[in-house]
Amino acid sequence: MVIALIAFVVFLLLGMPIPFVLGSTGIAHIINIDPNLLSVVPQRIFAGINSSSLSAIPFFIIAGELMGESGVSNRLLQLVRDLIGWVKGGLGYATLIIAGILSSVLGSPNAVSSILCKTMIPDMKKDGYNEEFTGALIAASGVLAIIPPSSALVIYSVIASTSIQKMYSSAVVPSLIIMVGYGLVVYFYVRKNDIKTIDETGEPYRFDVKKAGKSFVSAIPALLVPTIMVGGSMSGIFTPTEAGAISCVAALLAGLIYRTLDLKKVPQMLGSAAASSAVILFIIAMGNILGYSMAVDKIPQLMSGAILGLTASKEIIILLMLLVLIVVGCLMESTAGIMIFAPVMIPIATAIGMDPIHFGIVFTLMMTVALITPPVGMLLFVTSNVGNIPIGKLFKRILPFALVALAITMSLAYLEDLVMFVPRLMGY
Numbered sequence: 001m002v003i004a005l006i007a008f009v010v011f012l013l014l015g016m017p018i019p020f021v022l023g024s025t026g027i028a029h030i031i032n033i034d035p036n037l038l039s040v041v042p043q044r045i046f047a048g049i050n051s052s053s054l055s056a057i058p059f060f061i062i063a064g065e066l067m068g069e070s071g072v073s074n075r076l077l078q079l080v081r082d083l084i085g086w087v088k089g090g091l092g093y094a095t096l097i098i099a100g101i102l103s104s105v106l107g108s109p110n111a112v113s114s115i116l117c118k119t120m121i122p123d124m125k126k127d128g129y130n131e132e133f134t135g136a137l138i139a140a141s142g143v144l145a146i147i148p149p150s151s152a153l154v155i156y157s158v159i160a161s162t163s164i165q166k167m168y169s170s171a172v173v174p175s176l177i178i179m180v181g182y183g184l185v186v187y188f189y190v191r192k193n194d195i196k197t198i199d200e201t202g203e204p205y206r207f208d209v210k211k212a213g214k215s216f217v218s219a220i221p222a223l224l225v226p227t228i229m230v231g232g233s234m235s236g237i238f239t240p241t242e243a244g245a246i247s248c249v250a251a252l253l254a255g256l257i258y259r260t261l262d263l264k265k266v267p268q269m270l271g272s273a274a275a276s277s278a279v280i281l282f283i284i285a286m287g288n289i290l291g292y293s294m295a296v297d298k299i300p301q302l303m304s305g306a307i308l309g310l311t312a313s314k315e316i317i318i319l320l321m322l323l324v325l326i327v328v329g330c331l332m333e334s335t336a337g338i339m340i341f342a343p344v345m346i347p348i349a350t351a352i353g354m355d356p357i358h359f360g361i362v363f364t365l366m367m368t369v370a371l372i373t374p375p376v377g378m379l380l381f382v383t384s385n386v387g388n389i390p391i392g393k394l395f396k397r398i399l400p401f402a403l404v405a406l407a408i409t410m411s412l413a414y415l416e417d418l419v420m421f422v423p424r425l426m427g428y
Contacts, residue, residue: 004029004293018336019279019286026289033297041289048288049281051158052241057151058277059244063225063251064111065269067102069262070255072222073115076101079212079219086207089190091127092137095120096179096186099141103150103175104226109142109371110382116141117386128195132397135389139379140182140401143368147175148230151280152334152364154240158284159291159342162356168234169423170361174412178365181404221254234426280335287339294343304348314352318413321345322366326406329370334378337367358420362413369405372398 007028011021023045030037067073080094080101087093095116102112116138124134146152148168157164189195229247232238238246255261294300307317324345328337342363349359371379380398384391412419 003032004290004297019282022283022290022336022339023286026286026291026293029290029293029297033293037296040292044288044292045285048285048291052239053154053158053164054281054284056154056240056244057280058273059241059248060151060229061111061273061276062270063229063244063247064102065273066248066251066255066261067222067225068111068115069265069269070251070258071260072225072251072254072258073098073102073119075215075219075222075258077119079215079223082208082212082215089127089186089195091120091124092129092186092190092195093183095124095137096141096144096182099138099144100147100175100179101226103142103145103147104230109145109368109379112145113138113142113379113382114386117383121387128193131387131389132393133189135383135387135394136397136401137182137186138387139372139377139383139394139398140405142379142382143365143372143405144175144179146171146361146365146368148172148233150364152338152368153360155280155284155335155338156342156360156364159338160346160356160360162360164240165234165236166357166423167360168230168240169426170357170419172422173418174361174365174408177412178405178408181408182401185400185404221250221257225250225254283335284339287336290340291343300344300347303344304351307348308351314354315414317348317352318354321348322362322410322413325363325366326370326373329367329373334367334371337370338364355416355420357423358416361419362409365405365409365412369402369409372402372405 004025008021008025011024016024027038027041030041077094077098080097081091084090084093084097098120099112099116102115103109117135120138121131121134125131129137148171150168150171153167153171154164156162157167225247228238228250229243232243232246233240252261307320310320311317325337325341328341345363346356346359350356371377377395377398380391380394383389384394
């Protein structure tokens, strides 16, 4: 274990890409345990991605590419703005709602933040939001990508051998609570800075039933995509992979109906989706080498015994795991963090009586919240680059959102009934 830890730190300091860090560390660990086991490495690489559930991820990404390029997200934004634009500071709340809708389609925090930067920053500037707060809100909204279908939930489900439908349904309440928490941050900012909501003509925004109805009718094709992906997956009508595939077709049809999709760009979109999918699957494949080496060396059992030997208190053990996850999340990319630490912590959570689904939601939420936590905070860098906002200013403005998300996640770790309410209601 010491050799593996040293190798991991050295490879990181050398600036090696995360997938190679995971794979190289795993190989170094295997050599230290038994060099004869190296013959198993190719099998473990294949086994890491030999899961039908993981095939849902490329479909999620393709559907997101189609929606982004065809401007479908603009229809959803207009609908949300027409419904709540009259509320004081309504565009801030609209950003959270549209982030939730996009998250249900894209399943990727980076994709959600990128689209919101392009669509929301100009309008929010007109309403009086400064760019630092706008960027922080957009980056924080990427955390809502835990809303089904989420790539992180799929990866955890494969590692833990749990039901994806249960994971999806369990994510509903936590996602809504975080959205409400973010809404409170927006509320206090709006009141403090006296944000005015104005329409396209520069006049105060007023609710118009006719305009809202027209926007709803126009947005129906766009709304079909998240409805199919979330409703179909959670209800069990479709598997997540089937829901993703059908949503790609729905997104394509929506773009054709709106006449905003350039079919000549479809090959480019497929290429971009293939590259994004390959990155995720490569991390999973390489992470499986390290996971295998830790399993052979019985690292999960050793860590479980060490932690359980410190205290018999379930509450304290949960707190210790959360503290570890905070540190890990601040320093490591979320997919890699899930691949490395899920196999280690799942046995500990099971040993203290935590439901694997409940723990999975807390675990993936903590890894996702870490995307907006300095110093790594990948979403902060994405938002900074796409929105042309200085990263230093984002670090300061993101703190209220990060603290709210962390507080909610840590509270949910002790509130199993709240997390499991929806799956139990659905009979899972």
